[in-house]
Amino acid sequence: KEQPLLALNQFLQGFAGRTLFAVESEGRREVLGDLLARISLQPKEFPSLDAFMVSQDRHGLLVAPLERGFLWQEAGQDPLALITETELLGGKVRSKRAREKSKNLSSDAVIRNLGELTQGQPVVHLDHGVGRYLGLETIDAGGLPTEFLTLEYAGGDKLFVPVTSLHLISRYTGSDNPP
Numbered sequence: 001k002e003q004p005l006l007a008l009n010q011f012l013q014g015f016a017g018r019t020l021f022a023v024e025s026e027g028r029r030e031v032l033g034d035l036l037a038r039i040s041l042q043p044k045e046f047p048s049l050d051a052f053m054v055s056q057d058r059h060g061l062l063v064a065p066l067e068r069g070f071l072w073q074e075a076g077q078d079p080l081a082l083i084t085e086t087e088l089l090g091g092k093v094r095s096k097r098a099r100e101k102s103k104n105l106s107s108d109a110v111i112r113n114l115g116e117l118t119q120g121q122p123v124v125h126l127d128h129g130v131g132r133y134l135g136l137e138t139i140d141a142g143g144l145p146t147e148f149l150t151l152e153y154a155g156g157d158k159l160f161v162p163v164t165s166l167h168l169i170s171r172y173t174g175s176d177n178p179p
Helices: 002-014 026-037 049-054 085-089 096-103 163-168
Strands: 018-023 044-046 059-063 070-072 080-084 122-125 129-141 144-152 158-162 169-171
Touching: 002 085, 018 026, 018 049, 018 085, 026 059, 026 085, 044 049, 049 059, 080 085, 129 158, 144 163, 158 163, 163 169
Parallel strands: 018 059, 018 080, 044 059
Antiparallel strands: 070 080, 122 129, 122 169, 129 144, 144 158
16 A cells, blocks of 8 residues: 555656546545545545536545546646546455445346347346446547447436446346336
């Protein structure tokens, strides 16, 4: 744990911009906050990226399920470094619940490629449950066109899942035909 903190401290000393740290959960926010305190860094907690952007704080902490950060600079503004917990500490942090769910997935139910999906097919999202696959949609995500699977749930709610997160989707294997 000390090596990443030393590298982070070195980066921050040479970085003239603002830094936002992203963690997967509120519990992980506390853990990272304690680690950052070891290098005398106490970032302010923010509810969203927008809230951090309009603030004047140099360092912030955000709960957001991101795996990769970025460096960003707009003309006339200080650069921004978004650093994820995964990048800082290595390895994907997964909750106990997510680990248990993935252990219970049948290998037959796992969807390995998009060709295995048909529109209207019921599928199961690891965290959000049973929905219907509506197809692919390209959405502008931070200036980059990104493909998302569109899932629809009872009541018409929609979930957009990045194609890179296909591993979270499996076949519905129940005997009933879900609504």
